[in-house]
Amino acid sequence: MALKSNAPDGDIQTAWTRHKFHNLKLVNPANRRKFKIIIVGSGLAGSSAAASLGEMGYNVDCFCVQDSPRRAHSIAAQGGINSSKNYPNDGDSVYRLFYDTVKGGDYRSRERNVYRLAEVSANIIDQCVAQGVPFAREYSGYLANRSFGGAQVSRTFYAKGQTGQQLLLGAYSALSRQIKAGTVTMHTRSEMLDLVKVDGTARGIITRDLKTGKVSRHAGDAVLLCTGGYGNVFYLSTNAMNSNATAAWRCHKKGAFFANPCYTQIHPTCIPVSGDHQSKLTLMSESLRNDGRVWVPKKKGDNRKAREIPENERFYYLEEKYPAFGNLVPRDVASRNAKNAYDDGLGVNGKEQVYLDFADAIKREGEDAIRAKYGNLFDMYQRITGESPYEMPMRIYPAVHYTMGGLWVDYNLQSTIPGLFVLGEANFSDHGANRLGASALMQGLADGYFVAPYTVSGYLGSTTLDKVTTDHPAFQEAEKDVDDKNTKLLSVNGKKSVDDFHRKLGKLMWNHCGMARNEEGLKKLITELAALREDFWKNVAVVGAKEDLNVTLEKAGRVADFIELGELMARDALNRKESCGGHFREESVDTGEFAGEAMRNDEDFAYVSAWEFQGVGNDQTLHKEELEFEHCKPTKRSYK
Amino acid sequence: MSTLNLTLKIWRQRSAKEKGSLETHKMDNVSTDMSFLEMLDILNDKLEREGKEPVIFDHDCREGICGMCSLFINGKPHGPERATTTCQLHMRSFKDGETITIEPWRSSAFPVVRDLMVDRSAFDRIIQAGGYTSAKTGSAPEANIIPVPKENADLAMDAATCIGCGACVASCKNASASLFTSAKVSHLALLPQGQVERTERAINMVNQMDEEGFGHCTNEGECEAACPKEITVENIARMNREFIKASAVSRG
């Protein structure tokens, strides 16, 4: 199947405007209420889409697994949101934001999507301010900006270290208004377990009520998947405990192609794992690297306390290897170098961790100045580790943070299944092989507020859809599949807990498909994952009943999907014999000027890998969407 | 790292309709580096292996921001540490040999779903009653067109930082939701964008809060101490001001 991006040709700067006028039909306001739109997920993308479509007059059903739409994991984003406003007058523009994002993505994203993202970024800030999002302000009363990784301009808007929270609460309030108005019906504690296709088109979903276990059918004219990323494949990640890939994976199994699954972003500054009991990882903001110095002891097995190790016995590896950027190298470079250090046995106390030291900064600026900048982060660190970063260096560790891959979508955010749209982190579209800081929030809201309302209308306005009710055999069949799967999980009666499998999956993925990958490891991983899958279905212990609140059953279903998704990630990583962005193949490194650094292969791999499901455990079919770079000519990323 | 031996008394309740009771569990060798929820994970893992039903509790982000975790630990919402949610509470805050009583938020407006999980949808309905500006997508003017005094923006942010966990209700002698409701009323009342609907917002949100069956605020301030985001009762005074003014001028 040839993958068509459906992006308009011609001048990139007018592409979206022309597309909206020429290619996207409108739906008469009086007719909109006749269309039912199903939205799964209530994070930035889901809430903003539900609010906007509800406002337009569509009949919206929105689903989330949490007890309130306000709790989706977008809420945890700390840093900020990019926008090309150029308020600080430092030369920013739509074009520069577009260029930085494509470059930051290591030239593996679709130019036209990214351009549109940069274009609507200004509207997002306007919209959020009108909603009452309390962005940081200058004494003049105007909005403040700060700089973030991967850019030479200050274009990041922020609300303390809780930007994601404030943006989500903004979208949630808009959604709440629509719920009150009756245009949106909210279904909380509901998990989507399957997509229903009628005549090849997405026409509904099957959900399970997490409070009662009741499985139910929902029919609609379009389905919008806004379910976030799949970082929890690694068990330990900065994702929330309930973040999962089940909705996306079940859509994939129904025919939606999965694109670039191997692109995962590892964040270098997380709090290290303290033991086997660890359930998730906590991120410490990237901003800490502005003042903290990263180091490890030079001697292997040096178990002295940090303060007892003299200056000349410390290895400030980032400063030494990257004198130009020092501790501020991008996330992937910082993470990989930490891994190299502890792989060489230099990890602090022999563990997978390195120091982030503020002693020099405190000496230079005084403890009060550092407290003013990072006080809340230091407190959080101390709350979790019991150690004070004012007295001893922080211990940090790289952790899975974001997944750039996701369901393949065209320029309209429509997947390979007509009527199934994918928004936010759940799609693959805008960040290529690496996402820049403060861009995830931008994309979620761009998709929900400013792209999907047009493209979904375009779809509904130009497609003739038969009336479908939940009595249709396709619904019966999908519901039966869901029910059978749950019955099967409950009937295994094994001895190993769901978390045992999840932990094991995470370890395998982290070791072989984590920060560095190689052919041998990936092949081994594929075999081991197949074995793990079999073991899971033979030995998993799922207690409780189907038609009841049952958290074990919920987890089991998700882990089963994670295992299958892990296999696809491994296959994708194996196929992509180049290093780009978050995907580092040990075989593809520079041997010349930048020896040891990641090496992209534009000749053979400037494409999107979109995988078509072919049954559990089977090789999936690879479809390629070739990427063209008319505006951003691929160059080498160097931080030396 | 050291370890603790603990006795847990955990509230078990099948549903809002059935009676609940405290169930005792012994936990040995609990690492002080564990978070409180990780300690419960281990208990649940053990229960599942024994074929028993796990203890049900709400949790999600585990980094103190989603507001999903709750738990009334040893008589205090979110446990003994100030400005800390249950998910960020670590076992080093407890002593070896200690008995820890874990209960759900108790309020008639937060009916128990199962064990320690409660239904907080009352909070959503309070927001739906008016916790927004009616700015349609795409209708917003240029963001910098209205300057906002930094002090007001900062105060609005302090109020907006509410995570909607419900600790304020749980800690309040009267199970009042005034701190929650006032945080949203304040947040929008402090910003120019919130002025247009200021009157109806105050009236509608207070009305909804009352419809949900929360108690009265008797100005004790326990909510402020319980709030993991340290939202102050100054907001309650502001809400009262807004409400009194609104009631006086409203034509509705």
Added chain:
Amino acid sequence: MSQKRTFLNTTVGKKVLMSVTGLMLFGFLTSHLVGNFLLLDAIGGRDAFNDYAHWLITHPAIIPMEIGLFAVFVIHIVTAVKVSLASKAARPESYAVRNTLGKSTFFSRSMLQSGSIIFVFLVVHLYTFKFGTEHKVSQIKDNVSKTTELAVVEGEIKVDTTTIDTAVIESKRDLYQTVVENFAKKWYSLLYIFAMIVMGFHLAHGFQSSFQTLGLNHPKYNCCVKGISNFLAICFALGYSVFPIYFGFINPIGG
């Protein structure tokens, strides 16, 4: 949402009512206390106090004022009961273990109890004073406004015979005597002092709380309001306790 509640049917409205009536009662307590000081010989004494009492009782506005005051009391108490019942309904099942977080005070937690004690005291107080033993004192009021006081001794009136023709004899209540007699009972004085301390507790939270309820909260003045609240609570408890101490222990003249 169902129909909008009227102001006084909202939680905020009820608390505003509590706070406004509370402040009114506070005003009443102030004037009452000021009047009471006439009991002390150093300031007033028997005559001054009885005159003041008489002026008050015979004032044409007293009936409407008393009705108003009674209404304020009733509203304050009924609303308090409603608020407490609502709290009970808002948390039908109480916690097995509950600890304070350090913001509430003993005073704030015990408003209902202190209020109840004050209510009981109020009943006793009205019974023993307002509706207590009626001693009489008569005065001769002549037409040149020369007033001569006559002692009342077992119903017999000693009269200054030189002025009898022009004198009009007026009899009025000797409330001073009632006070003196009541406080002469030591247990009564002790109970009175106890009630006044409890009233201090009630005021310590009530006064500042009424400001918060009315929306008068500003970080700049909060300390001030709290300070004044505590200061007034102490002043009132001490101020009202002066009389039982004076008449019960220092100068027990009634007996």
